Amino acid sequence: MMTTTTFPRLPPSGISVIIVGAGFAGLTAAIECHRKGHSVVLLEKAAELRPLGDIISFGQNSSRFFDKWPGVREALEPLVHKSEAVNFFSWDGRFVTTQSFAEEHRAWGSRVNGHRGEIHAAVLRHALDCGINVRLGRNVVRYFEEEDGSLAGVETDDGERLTADVVLAAEGVRSRGRQLVLGFDDRPQPSGYAVYRAWFPADEVRKNEKTRHLVEHGDSHNGWIGQDVHFLAAAIKDGREMSWVCTHKDEGGIEESWQFPGRIDDVLKVVKGWDPVVVELVKMTPPERLFDYKLVFRDPLPTFISPKARTALIGDAAHPFLPTSIQGASQAMEDGVALAACLDRAGKGRVQEALRVWERIRYERVHKIQLTGITTREQWHKADWDAISKNPESLHLKREAWILNFDAEADAYASYDAVRDELEKND
Ligand SMILES: Cc1cc2nc3c(=O)[nH]c(=O)nc-3n(C[C@H](O)[C@H](O)[C@H](O)COP(=O)(O)OP(=O)(O)OC[C@H]3O[C@@H](n4cnc5c(N)ncnc54)[C@H](O)[C@@H]3O)c2cc1C
Incomplete structure (x- = not known):
């Protein structure tokens, strides 16, 4: 056997x-x-x-x-x-902690x-x-x-x-x-949350002085934590591409398509007053690369x-x-x-x-x-x-x-x- x-x-x-x-x-x-x-x-x-x-x-x-x-x-x-590793910040940009995954990669694989x-x-x-x-x-x-x-x-x-x-x-x-x-x-039920999701080439991220640090040393992973909202951003392919997800409260219906378009203005309302790094990332997202996915449960x-x-x-x-x-x-x-x-x-x-x-x-x-x-x-x-x-x-x-x-x-x-x-x- x-x-x-x-x-x-x-x-x-x-x-x-x-x-x-x-x-x-x-x-x-x-x-x-x-x-x-x-x-x-x-x-x-x-x-x-x-x-x-x-x-x-x-x-x-x-x-x-x-x-x-x-x-x-x-x-x-x-x-x-x-x-x-992932760096965590409070919603307004105060650095809190870094979580390293190096040890678990050694012990359990990547x-x-x-x-x-x-x-x-x-x-x-x-x-x-x-x-x-x-x-x-x-x-x-x-x-x-x-x-x-x-x-x-x-x-x-x-x-x-x-x-x-x-x-x-x-x-x-x-x-x-x-x-x-x-x-x-x-029927699937709404979970009360939705995720804005985006993935796009990182050229604008590199040009902007507020966001350049996310890509200039290759891949990076950062998270911002707020009341009932969190925002995770990952630079990938040696910093050439950028992806972010923003989970937030949502009482809307339950569209389950991955193609459901999101609106930049709606995300900006969710992260109003947040760390300028987050706000800039949202602003530079090509609108056609933004999706709004309702989380079902x-x-x-x-x-x-x-x-x-x-x-x-x-x-x-x-x-x-x-x-x-x-x-x-x-x-x-x-x-x-x-x-x-x-x-x-x-x-x-x-x-x-x-x-x-x-x-x-x-x-x-x-x-x-x-x-x-x-x-x-x-x-x-x-x-x-x-x-x-x-x-x-x-x-x-x-x-x-x-x-x-x-x-x-x-x-x-x-x-x-x-x-x-x-x-x-x-x-
Ligand atoms: C197009 C797409 C994009 C996704 N993007 C992401 C993402 O970016 N990030 C993330 O975390 N998760 C994403 N997911 C969800 C993630 O892939 C799944 O939650 C997870 O991998 C579980 O996979 P699954 O195979 O059970 O279901 P799914 O990945 O949903 O796959 C189901 C498959 O079944 C097919 N199918 C449905 N109905 C029928 C039918 N009647 N007859 C034949 N085939 C049928 C669908 O076309 C689909 O290919 C995506 C799913 C899809 C379908």
Whole structure:
């Protein structure tokens, strides 16, 4: 039995897997299922996968997967953020503390932070190089399972019907797979917060004397903390590109598109009176590079798998994360890695057991990590500045070994038998 692996591919397992959605959850599941010898079809609604989005972060717990996929870490190297520390300021520009990540990089490996679209393109390239059947422009409109539980399947909007041993719904927050798994449609709820997000070439940042220091020594990472607002800015690609995100209160509706445009004037109202560095960064942002993303939340689902245990929700379809957890994409990837390992461990005759064990392995971990999104936001947005002046490090991001120094593949193999025995005992 494998524990943690760098092999290119195991012999065919005979297990067929349909994956819906080619985000990080779907792509990771596809690559890992392929590596374990399962046969994969990946269906993606978009006709073309353009490099959309802006900054996204992968902790050590997920960036370790890039190392298992030949050539991917090398492809990411020129794209990723290089600084090993973040400087924190109060909203009005008083320096508070620097948090270094150098020690955890030494102990647990390096993180990967960079442009979501560029990293996604590198992972997609790897999936295609592996020969995985990625079918673009396939919009899945229905999920189903055979009455006797022998197969699961999907239908696309042009009437194509496909079946497999397992279907993984990895279509993000607006997942249609939830209907089959839960038996009802649940709507995402507004979280009460939204994020303005921007990514643009850093030429103007370098020309402006108030912001030049952010890019002149290469990559940098800085955060400003205010009442119910925080602003994080990262210079990337040796200071040639700039990205910032500003999380703020928002009672508006819940648009979930990454294309929803933001307005510079609206951001300037949010950061009125803030450090001139922040105000200048906002002012110099090209308007077409600014997006306003409403953060949605969902209560934890009662389950991630269908009653017949042939269909599983993975990634944001199962558990949308707030950005302040810095774990959404990582947990989406862990889902796919653990699931491929459970299928390998179970074999074709026990696919339903594999899904049940996988859910049990993932459920508590994912939901505990989801909550860190709220605790970090509150730690910053409700900052007690008297307490912080005595203990500046209380502003630091919590970097916990149980989250970051973790290998979902090794864990799935190590836990499988005990979890299966426990499930059998409770049946
Ligand atoms: C275009 C885009 C840009 C993003 N940009 C950022 C960013 O800048 N920063 C950040 O932190 N996070 C970003 N995210 C979110 C982040 O990628 C996810 O939260 C996280 O990685 C979890 O990934 P996921 O695969 O579960 O879901 P997602 O990344 O949402 O992927 C879901 C995929 O499923 C496809 N899909 C949806 N419905 C169907 C259907 N019916 N049939 C077939 N395919 C379907 C979608 O087109 C999409 O490719 C972005 C997501 C998307 C889709």
